[in-house]
Amino acid sequence: MGRRVNVIGVGMTKFAKPGASPDYHEMASDAAKLALADAAVDYKDIEQAYTGYVFGDSTCGQRAVYEVGLTGIPVFNVNNNCSTGSTALYLARQAIEGGMAECVLVIGFEKMEKGALSLKYTDRANPLDQHVDTMNRAQGVNSAPFAAQMFGGAGREYRWRYNTRRETFAKVSEKARAHAANNPFALFNNRLSVEEIMASEEVFDPLTRYQCCPPTCGAAAAVLCSDEYAKKKGISSPVYIAAQSMTTDYQSSFADSMIKMVGFDMAAAAARQVYEKSGVAPKDVDVVELHDCFTANEVLTYEALGLCGEGEAEKFIWDGDNTYGGKVVTNPSGGLLSKGHPLGATGLAQCTELVWQLRGTADKRQVANARIALQHNLGLGGACVVTMYRKD
Numbered sequence: 216m217g218r219r220v221n222v223i224g225v226g227m228t229k230f231a232k233p234g235a236s237p238d239y240h241e242m243a244s245d246a247a248k249l250a251l252a253d254a255a256v257d258y259k260d261i262e263q264a265y266t267g268y269v270f271g272d273s274t275c276g277q278r279a280v281y282e283v284g285l286t287g288i289p290v291f292n293v294n295n296n297c298s299t300g301s302t303a304l305y306l307a308r309q310a311i312e313g314g315m316a317e318c319v320l321v322i323g324f325e326k327m328e329k330g331a332l333s334l335k336y337t338d339r340a341n342p343l344d345q346h347v348d349t350m351n352r353a354q355g356v357n358s359a360p361f362a363a364q365m366f367g368g369a370g371r372e373y374r375w376r377y378n379t380r381r382e383t384f385a386k387v388s389e390k391a392r393a394h395a396a397n398n399p400f401a402l403f404n405n406r407l408s409v410e411e412i413m414a415s416e417e418v419f420d421p422l423t424r425y426q427c428c429p430p431t432c433g434a435a436a437a438v439l440c441s442d443e444y445a446k447k448k449g450i451s452s453p454v455y456i457a458a459q460s461m462t463t464d465y466q467s468s469f470a471d472s473m474i475k476m477v478g479f480d481m482a483a484a485a486a487r488q489v490y491e492k493s494g495v496a497p498k499d500v501d502v503v504e505l506h507d508c509f510t511a512n513e514v515l516t517y518e519a520l521g522l523c524g525e526g527e528a529e530k531f532i533w534d535g536d537n538t539y540g541g542k543v544v545t546n547p548s549g550g551l552l553s554k555g556h557p558l559g560a561t562g563l564a565q566c567t568e569l570v571w572q573l574r575g576t577a578d579k580r581q582v583a584n585a586r587i588a589l590q591h592n593l594g595l596g597g598a599c600v601v602t603m604y605r606k607d
């Protein structure tokens with residue numbers, strides 16, 4: 216067991232639509248400066264920096280960090296699909312835990328373009344070719360955006376297995392919009408009813424437009440440190456990482472199940488490892504930020520994280536157990552569905568929200584008496600990072 220790792224500073228920019236944001240290095244440096252100010256740490260005290268992004272050249276991390284300071288420290292560029300931000304956080308946590316550094320900076324950022332992501336490659340193997348082959352066997356392939364076909368197909372498989380109503384998936388988006396109404400950092404702050412969500416254009420059954428996260432630009436950052444460093448800085452009772460796990464695809468990912476292909480087994484395994492490491496049970500978690508790239512994935516993830524039993528997600532949703540006054544508040548930020556999904560920034564944005572929640576500084580979104588928080592960040596290709604935070 217290594218040293219405890221604390222999160223002493225966080226910061227993020229307001230997310231924006233493609234074409235309406237500053238350049239990536241400006242957003243990233245803004246988030247980094249906010250996190251450093253929050254931690255009351257000078258950049259010269261940072262020993263390493265981990266930068267996560269998906270779109271950009273191999274040294275975009277340096278370009279972003281150089282806006283904050285030029286001190287010659289190692290800068291690591293991390294690219295690991297939609298879980299990139301959490302992967303950077305994972306590596307930074309290992310550096311502190313393993314005694315390689317006392318204080319590090321983690322930044323996630325993304326400047327995206329309009330439209331769905333393309334999976335077309337002409338000069339090399341498609342990194343998702345096994346996923347596409349699995350989808351082709353399980354349900355076929357059509358002209359809808361590939362990610363929507365994958366997660367929508369998983370939602371459809373779940374719906375047929377448990378006779379789940381299509382409205383149940385829309386109910387998740389209704390909750391996301393209600394939460395985002397209190398989040399000034401979210402892209403969408405307007406509420407939507409189940410009826411409005413269902414009436415939006417169909418993307419891939421059971422998903423409609425308002426059940427799919429939008430491409431977004433933004434950045435978020437965190438400062439991590441050891442107990443020794445926190446004491447040196449006079450920081451008492453910080454939020455800390457109680458456990459963290461990262462998994463990649465299993466053999467089951469490429470069988471004939473869309474649910475497993477989009478990462479259910481990765482998420483379930485990572486969650487089990489985190490619960491075992493932390494000694495915390497799912498029922499003890501107060502607040503969760505999970506990867507709701509599509510409403511279907513949120514439904515699946517309730518069960519993968521053990522927040523409800525197998526086949527019980529529909530009841531969990533309609534009973535209001537996923538929101539304020541229920542068993543566990545999920546995505547108080549509004550999640551990817553409402554906050555937006557700048558790929559590299561998402562994991563650090565989730566971290567920022569949960570640190571605010573555990574500090575009791577989340578304003579109108581505050582979950583009462585929150586002391587234990589869980590983060591789930593997933594990407595196809597595949598990787599899943601689950602992180603447990605605590606404030607004792």
